[in-house]
Amino acid sequence: STDAEVLFFPDAAGMPCRQHLAGKECRRANCTYAHADTSLVKLLRRIDAASKTLDVCVFTITCNEIADAVVRAHERGVKVRVISDDEQAHSTGSDLRAIADAGIPVRTDAASTHMHHKFAIVDGATLINGSFNWTRQAVLGNQENVVIARDAKLAGVFAKEFDSMWGKFRGN
Amino acid sequence: STDAEVLFFPDAAGMPCRQHLAGKECRRANCTYAHADTSLVKLLRRIDAASKTLDVCVFTITCNEIADAVVRAHERGVKVRVISDDEQAHSTGSDLRAIADAGIPVRTDAASTHMHHKFAIVDGATLINGSFNWTRQAVLGNQENVVIARDAKLAGVFAKEFDSMWGKFRGN
Numbered sequence: 586s587t588d589a590e591v592l593f594f595p596d597a598a599g600m601p602c603r604q605h606l607a608g609k610e611c612r613r614a615n616c617t618y619a620h621a622d623t624s625l626v627k628l629l630r631r632i633d634a635a636s637k638t639l640d641v642c643v644f645t646i647t648c649n650e651i652a653d654a655v656v657r658a659h660e661r662g663v664k665v666r667v668i669s670d671d672e673q674a675h676s677t678g679s680d681l682r683a684i685a686d687a688g689i690p691v692r693t694d695a696a697s698t699h700m701h702h703k704f705a706i707v708d709g710a711t712l713i714n715g716s717f718n719w720t721r722q723a724v725l726g727n728q729e730n731v732v733i734a735r736d737a738k739l740a741g742v743f744a745k746e747f748d749s750m751w752g753k754f755r756g757n
Numbered sequence: 758s759t760d761a762e763v764l765f766f767p768d769a770a771g772m773p774c775r776q777h778l779a780g781k782e783c784r785r786a787n788c789t790y791a792h793a794d795t796s797l798v799k800l801l802r803r804i805d806a807a808s809k810t811l812d813v814c815v816f817t818i819t820c821n822e823i824a825d826a827v828v829r830a831h832e833r834g835v836k837v838r839v840i841s842d843d844e845q846a847h848s849t850g851s852d853l854r855a856i857a858d859a860g861i862p863v864r865t866d867a868a869s870t871h872m873h874h875k876f877a878i879v880d881g882a883t884l885i886n887g888s889f890n891w892t893r894q895a896v897l898g899n900q901e902n903v904v905i906a907r908d909a910k911l912a913g914v915f916a917k918e919f920d921s922m923w924g925k926f927r928g929n
């Protein structure tokens with residue numbers, strides 16, 4: 586049986602308070618953000634736990650909170666790579682430009698079909714995978730799932746696929 | 758470590774030959790369909806292996822080959838339930854009507870947000886989950902993944918979420 590954590594969305598409590606996310610006490614009397622460990626908070630903590638590598642392969646990335654966590658990983662020395670869909674990359678609200686501008690290598694499929702995966706591999710050993718695109722609507726509105734499996738074998742299967750796409754999408 | 762089978766798409770070999778799928782020898786000299794165990798064939802075999810229950814919770818279902826397998830399960834006495842997205846249900850090519858017409862109970866989210874899951878639970882013990890919508894484009898065009906885990910604990914977590922949605926979407 587898998588040692589997996591399953592996150593379901595939507596997060597009824599809303600977007601997380603940045604103080605709570607930082608592990609600090611929120612002192613704003615009327616703060617309307619969530620101060621609980623929502624599914625998004627649990628996902629962000631997994632990204633923030635990356636210490637060596639972070640391979641992201643996600644169709645749509647528009648949720649600033651998640652994009653910020655990816656950039657934070659890069660800034661603390663984690664080797665980050667991002668694959669996404671080319672059409673989504675150029676759509677309104679996409680965070681791919683900000684991720685690339687931070688110095689993270691980004692590649693896309695450059696095809697009319699969809700690079701439709703929504704997975705990430707943390708430190709080559711933990712697989713984050715499911716229906717969940719990295720968007721605000723997926724956090725707050727949709728029925729979605731993310732399965733986080735600390736499983737080197739499973740992560741390895743996806744890492745091989747990631748590397749294959751990374752080579753294929755060179756120059757895109 | 759998980760006892761999981763991982764399927765990646767697209768299937769470069771194309772749609773499967775129905776003879777191959779049925780375990781028979783194809784005698785058509787110029788058959789252009791695939792006679793190999795493609796990812797779609799492996800997925801269809803998992804659905805065809807259902808013997809007691811099949812709970813399907815998939816955003817878009819337009820691939821006739823997969824819809825046919827769901828109907829076949831119903832016809833051999835498997836207790837099938839289907840949850841999908843209401844907007845997708847009414848879009849061109851949706852197989853939800855055919856599934857409902859076969860006598861399978863179907864419920865949708867009836868909301869402007871997306872019932873965006875793409876999972877199924879076979880016999881309460883095997884979880885099929887990933888980025889893969891049950892569409893022809895996902896089979897033949899897109900980069901997609903499906904993780905098939907024979908894991909009663911993981912399947913149970915998703916079964917609980919399925920039952921919760923099934924109750925919530927009553928009457929839709």
Ligand SMILES: [Zn+2]
Pocket residue numbers: 602603604605611612613616617618620
């Ligand atoms: Zn606060």
Ligand SMILES: [Zn+2]
Pocket residue numbers: 774775776777783784785788789790792
């Ligand atoms: Zn044939």
